Structures are given as structure tokens and as C-alpha cells.
């Protein structure tokens with residue numbers, strides 16, 4: 001956990017990696033650069049190839065094409081253990097028949113002793129082996145203390161709760177100061193409350209270790225809250241790599257815009273008018289697009305960028321309230337406009353009484369925050 | 381609740397099972413009964429379980445005097461232990477490779493294992509015999525052990541069990557620095573314990589009771605396995621002295637029965653795991 005052990009610290013380069021399982025192409029031409037101390041999240045729906053990419057980086061699986069470099073060393077020919085990466089698995093993958101201490105200590109034992117020194121009797125008697133056992137015990141304890149699991153060291157994983165197991169898995173990954181951390185949905189088996197705490201903790205551990213981390217998740221909240229940068233993956237491709245705020249505010253594609261944000265971004269079909277404004281079902285957007293008149297676009301509006309006002313006002317988009325969700329802090333108003341398009345707008349609970357179901361309302365999207373996408377889904 | 385509603389059925393079930401148990405156990409009970417009776421009580425017309433005059437001591441000492449019973453038992457322990465150990469040494473890595481490694485020959489090799497399951501153990505007996513004879517190993521421990529080292533059943537069995545071990549566990553081990561062999565012994569072996577116990581029981585019981593192969597390769601009494609030993613015991617006096625014969629048979633069956641009583645739960649766990657259920 002100290003920084004001294006890692007004299008050189010490295011990032012990860014993924015260069016044009018492709019992978020198919022039989023006929024199914026799971027990864028197509030993925031390229032990514034991860035900085036030496038960066039926390040990069042691979043965000044995407046399940047089945048999009050995130051775990052496969054992580055396994056390829058770890059050397060547990062082989063790419064059909066492309067190559068992986070750690071720092072400035074190409075590692076394609078190296079076995080997983082020679083790559084010096086540590087991984088935390090979704091299932092934690094703790095060794096069920098070993099104690100917590102043995103689980104955390106195994107990577108150290110395998111690295112610091114030779115196979116003959118691990119034979120039962122020699123391990124106890126040979127001075128070198130005994131010394132190694134001592135330092136391993138010390139390092140295990142230190143890692144366990146960092147994660148507050150030092151009181152469980154003698155238990156088996158089966159006797160631990162989900163949150164404790166997750167910490168053991170983290171400790172096992174951190175104990176040997178790897179070049180890179182790979183984490184495959186490490187929080188998805190925790191309950192909601194624990195997840196919030198663990199999010200902060202992992203981010204904190206990453207900052208302290210100063211090692212690059214590739215974190216896989218399908219949970220956008222994890223991606224947005226923990227990462228330096230997010231790589232949005234879908235269907236085996238990386239759609240956009242950018243800091244969380246940029247992913248949210250300036251998505252490169254319609255698919256990214258739709259995947260990130262909750263409630264989902266509102267999408268309406270629109271046509272550019274000659275004055276630069278955009279006609280949408282139920283009204284128009286007063287923006288100044290520089291697109292040629294008549295261009296068909298998709299207009300994206302996030303719920304928090306749509307104001308709702310009761311009654312039929314001038315301008316804006318008219319519609320009828322279909323449903324309201326009062327979260328206490330926010331009020332989400334579901335509005336149906338012409339052509340049965342649904343728009344969700346975020347407002348304040350105070351206006352709930354003014355927008356009862358079936359009331360007619362006027363939506364006024366903030367013109368500067370509207371996102372325009374072309375037919376192919378690229379942002380304009 | 382359920383039991384009460386189905387009371388007639390439960391009674392019926394127990395009666396059927398009890399009758400079955402009596403039929404199965406009767407020969408053994410009879411064997412024990414004869415083993416403690418004096419010779420003149422064995423051939424009487426009335427059936428009684430307990431003897432009028434206990435003669436257990438004479439029967440059991442006679443059994444030990446006539447043939448080296450302890451030697452048969454020792455041979456049984458040495459040979460079954462050696463066979464099982466070697467079977468595990470072969471089967472675990474083979475099963476691991478077939479279950480978890482991806483290589484070109486994995487499918488054809490597994491097909492060969494399945495094919496091997498279909499071949500009765502008696503088929504290769506003659507070739508094995510000739511090989512051992514050429515090697516000058518007949519009538520030795522290696523002759524008793526050698527043909528059983530590779531158990532296709534064991535390989536198949538443990539492979540099926542290994543299929544249920546999550547890949548992530550193996551991935552974690554590879555990242556933690558374990559070689560493939562370390563993975564087999566440090567990770568897969570402990571995971572496979574239930575399957576190994578079941579396999580061990582089947583293996584030991586089979587080889588302890590095996591009569592066919594020892595009969596072929598054993599030529600002197602001091603190399604006999606337990607089952608063959610009972611036959612030597614019978615031959616010593618042309619099978620007339622039933623008391624000592626039954627006593628000897630009881631001793632030879634005893635280790636398995638005692639082992640069963642001690643490890644009953646494991647035994648049954650192992651059997652249900654196999655899906656053989658008896």
C-alpha cells in the first residue's frame with residue numbers, strides 16, 4: 001500500500017483489440033489509453049463485452065487482434081501472473097477453503113517463496129521460508145487494517161457477510177501493490193446502502209494507492225461518481241471516452257445520451273425551420289441552430305432542463321399531464337405531447353397542485369441545453 | 381403435517397423397507413451367528429441365532445491360525461490406499477484439464493474418456509497380465525495396483541464436479557500467481573473433496589472386494605487380497621470347518637463395515653452426490 005514499492009507506475013494501453021466467440025463479435029476494434037494514476041470506468045449495459053475486455057487486459061483471455069501494453073511494455077505474450085495486475089471479481093472469487101488471512105496472503109506467498117519452500121514442513125523450518133511467512137503475515141495484517149477486516153482474519157469466506165467478503169477481495173487485490181487494478185462490478189452484489197459507502201471507499205483507496213484502475217460497471221451512478229473518465233461501451237464498441245460531466249452534458253451519440261442519466265433523457269423528432277428554430281410535436285424550440293432548413297433531427301432534453309408551467313402558454317411545447325412522481329426533493333411530471341410522445345420534466349414539489357393529472361401544461365426546454373442529433377445518432 | 385396426512389403410506393413404506401433390509405442383512409446375520417457357534421451346533425435342524433455354547437474365541441483364533449488373515453488385511457489396506465492415491469494423482473489434473481482448459485484436443489480426449497467408461501474392466505485384463513508377466517512383476521504389489529491407476533470413471537466424475545467450480549476462482553488464482561498445477565492442488569483439490577470422498581469410497585470398496593484381478597496375478601497366499609484370502613481360508617480344510625471360515629469372513633468384511641459406521645454421513649453424502657443412490 002505504500003508508494004515506495006511501485007517505483008514505476010504505469011498506465012494501460014488497449015490497442016485495436018477485437019474478440020469473437022465463435023460467430024459472435026464481442027469486441028470490435030477497441031482502443032483506450034488509461035493514465036498512470038487514472039480511474040477509468042467502463043460503463044455499458046450487461047453483455048456489451050466489458051468483462052471480456054477486462055479479462056483480455058489481465059491475460060485471462062486472448063484477443064483475436066490488437067494488443068495490450070502496461071506502461072510501455074507490451075504484455076501480449078505474458079501470463080496473467082507475469083502482468084502484475086490485480087482483479088476484483090463480481091463474485092469476489094474468494095478461495096472458500098482458506099481463511100481470510102490465507103486468501104489475502106496467497107498472492108504474496110506465491111510471489112515471495114519458491115515452490116519447495118511452500119512444502120508444509122520446510123515452510124515451518126527453513127529460515128528463508130519462515131522469514132517470508134513473517135513478512136507476509138505483516139503485510140496481510142496491514143492490508144486487512146486498511147479495510148477494517150483485521151478481526152475476521154481467521155474466518156472462512158462462508159462465515160462473512162457480502163460486504164465483508166467484498167472487502168476481503170479488495171484486500172487481496174491491494175496487498176501486493178499491482179501495476180493496475182481491474183474491478184469487475186465489485187459492488188453489484190451489495191445492497192444499496194452498502195454500495196454508497198463502498199463507492200466512496202474504493203475511490204479513496206484508489207487515490208491513496210496511486211495506481212491505475214479500470215472499473216467495470218453497468219451502473220451509471222458508480223461511473224459518474226467515482227471516475228476520472230468514463231468509457232461508454234455498447235455492443236462491443238467504445239462510444240465515447242470522457243470525464244463524467246462531459247459524458248452527461250455533451251454525449252457524442254444518442255445512445256450515450258440515452259444510457260446516461262436518470263430519468264432518461266427525452267428525445268423528440270424535430271425539423272429545422274428556416275429561422276433556425278426547431279419544430280417538435282406539440283410546439284417548437286426557440287434555439288438558433290445553424291442547420292439547413294428542413295433537416296430532420298432528434299432533439300434531446302434532460303428532465304432537469306425542461307421547465308413546466310400550468311396552462312397553455314405562448315411558445316414552448318404543449319401537452320397533457322399523464323403522471324406525477326413526487327420524490328420529496330423533486331417532482332417529475334410525465335407529459336404527453338402531440339403524437340403520443342412522452343416527456344419527463346423535473347420540477348419542484350410545490351407546483352404539484354398546479355399540475356394535476358390531465359391538466360394541460362407548457363414545457364419550456366432550456367434552449368442552451370438542448371442536444372441535437374442527426375439521423376445516425378451523432379450529436380450535431 | 382405431511383407425515384400425518386400420509387400416515388398409511390408412511391407405514392407401508394417402512395414395512396417395505398424393513399422387509400428389504402431383513403432380506404439384505406439376513407446372510408450377514410447368519411454369518412455372524414455361525415462365526416460364534418461351535419461346530420456341532422452349525423448343522424442342526426432348528427434355526428437359532430444365538431449359540432447354546434459360545435465358541436467365538438476358538439473360531440476366531442482358528443481363522444487366524446489357518447491363514448495369515450492379518451496379512452490379507454494389510455495387503456488390502458496397502459493396495460487400496462496405493463490405488464486410490466495414484467488414481468487421485470492421475471484423475472485430478474486430467475479432470476482439471478478436461479473441465480477447465482481450452483485446448484484443441486479437449487473434446488476428442490473427453491470422448492475417449494467416455495468411451496473408456498463403456499469398456500468393462502475385465503477386457504484389458506489379459507494384456508495387462510502379459511505386460512506384468514514380461515516385466516516380471518506378477519505376484520507383487522505393483523501387479524495388484526498398476527491396472528487400476530487410471531480410473532476413467534474417476535476422471536469423468538471429478539471432471540463433472542470441476543465443471544461446477546466457477547471460472548472466476550481459477551482466474552483469481554492465475555492472477556495471484558498460481559501455476560496450473562498449483563491450481564489443481566491448492567484450489568481444485570479442496571473444492572473437490574465431496575466428490576473425492578465419494579470416489580474414494582467406491583474405489584476402496586471395489587478393490588477391497590475385488591476377487592477377479594488378484595486371482596489372476598497372485599500366486600502365493602502372502603500376496604492375497606481380502607476377498608481372495610477367504611477363498612484360501614475355505615480351501616485349507618476343503619470348507620468343512622464353517623465356524624472359523626465364517627469368523628475369517630467376518631473379519632475381512634469388518635473394516636468396510638466399521639468404516640461405513642464411522643463415516644456414514646459422508647458415505648451417504650457422497651452417494652447422493654453421485655446420483656447413484658446405492
Ligand SMILES: Nc1ncnc2c1ncn2[C@@H]1O[C@H](COP(=O)(O)OP(=O)(O)O)[C@@H](O)[C@H]1O
Nearest residue numbers: 021022026044045046047048049050051052053
Ligand atoms: N467464454 C465465452 N464463450 C462464449 N461467449 C461468451 C464467453 N464469454 C462471454 N461471452 C459472450 O460475450 C458477450 C459479452 O460478455 P461479457 O464480456 O461478459 O459482457 P459484460 O461483462 O459487459 O456483461 C456476451 O454476449 C456473452 O454471452
Ligand SMILES: [Mg+2]
Nearest residue numbers: 050051052184
Ligand atoms: Mg460482466
